[in-house]
Amino acid sequence: MSTWRTALMDGLRPEQPLTVSEWADKHRRLSSKASAEPGPWRTSRTPYLREPMDCLSSTSAVQRVVMMFAAQTGKTEAGANWLGYVIDHAPGPMLLVQPTVEMAKRLSKQRLESLITETPVLAEKIAPSRSRDSGNTMFAKDFPGGMMLLTGSNSATGLRSTPCRYIFCDEIDAFPSDVDGEGDPVSLAEKRATTFARRKILLTSTPTVKDFSRIEAEFERSDQRRFYVPCPCCNVMQWLKWPQLKWENNEPSTAAYECEVCHERFAEIHKPAMLRRGEWRATAPSNGKTAGFQLSGLYSPLGWLSWADMVDDFLRAKTDAPMLKSFVNTRLAETWEEDFASKVSADGLLERCEHYEAAMVPEGGLALTVGVDVQDNRLAISVWAWGREEEGWLLDHQEIYGDPSRQELWKQLDEVVLREWPHAVGPAMRPDVVAIDSGGHFTAEVYQYARERGRQGVVAIKGQSQRGKPPIGKGSKVDVNYQGRTLKRGALVYPVGGDTVKTTLFGRLKHNEQGAGFLHFHMGTTGEYFEQLTAEKQVLRYNRGGFPTREWVKKPSARNEALDCLVYAYAGLNLMYQRFDRRTIWDQLEKRLEGTGKKKKPALLGSKQQPPSGAASGFVSNW
């Protein structure tokens, strides 16, 4: 039969009712290069892989499979079996996402090449990569009826590729929370499949930090299946948990599992029989579309990772936080709870709200700054009053909905920026600094507004992710070419050390003593505001050398505009330090308030130039 006819027949042939595990048992070969146990694949070796794999079969109604598995349990091979099944049996377009483009490249060169060359039915369908025009490149593999695209979660372009029926996101806890400002990479990838009624999505990972682990969040939204195995003594089905593993005198070889029911201890030799009789049981309600599986290293088959190995790992790791975290994540497939992570809670802050009038500067308020976060369909705006020693009061938080690329929205912002805010004991004040984030999709619009409203204290800022940066740095001119026109006066953009500011602010939110640095919230502040304010926390990350670094991370899918607005408003306060003598700023600001109250010329700038008279605010306009 000619090649085109074979291809045509292949395309028309209905998919036979074959499952992924059946396909793997029939066709998959493990190479001696990539596997410790070369030869034909046997699902019976790792019986717990059968159900997750079969949920990926065309015959299953499940659309999303979530695997939170320990290392050395075979989850990578389960994924490889699915790839083989798709190529050989249920062809269609597939997107395979690795944490980085570099890792996708490595996967393609190493694992994928050996999967294809060692498995005859796959080698027949994919031309060798060395031949020219074979449709087999590093990032794309053509096969009859489909193709496989590889990319990294750090490439928005790669994730925005053509529609794909199959999506495989591997090691999703290593994915960034945002890719190129376009949002969550997993959501971006999943969007590719929305048009396919018979889509399949596989998400796998070992977990990382509690509350920040994508795979844990996905597992918790699933039906949470655990692998139940019978106790060799009493036959009661249970899923294996680390605290039940016991040993004597720090001696790993004595490791034995204590049944939760009959409390008999049994040795690992029983594992093969237990695994054979094991079954997945859902522990949460199911929506019928997502199947979630969690499996610790305790289930690893004999000869892979033993209970004694695990005890040995644990004994070595238990006094060292980075090692213990790695043990918990990769051996137990559980998330790690950071003990020093910020304890600031939304509920705690809500209880702390005070009776002062919203939208009015309280006694003690000497300066006003505004933080504006620019989203694709709205502006979020917080107005903060500041007093001596950086005591702060939230005056107002609001959102203005609209398209930031249109003038109307910015005119509405004027109503906040240009208005006067009444003062409880003094004259009304206008904002000193209005800091607007220029890091989103509307940089040109922010620059333009900052230019037009510069005299009212409006500045463009840009967050810096690096640690150890000052709250706000030196402004730099940006030569904007807006709508093809080169502007004579470029806007100034100030870098904001978000990491530094968040560390300062969270330290203050933790404190419950009024006075210096205390942040006040009025009674009208909503629970949603505090949820957003506490949407990030600091976690320890370990680099390759095992050195911990602290990093602020956002809880998956949480909104954090209230926090960003506070960060920008606080950066705005710090901008004032560049312009006032920091040692006497609060005295100067107090004089300014008194001065304007008596309609006097304010004396605010020691060594610097004189401001125009009558300026209750807007000292920035002096510049």
Ligand SMILES: [Zn+2]
């Ligand atoms: Zn028992």
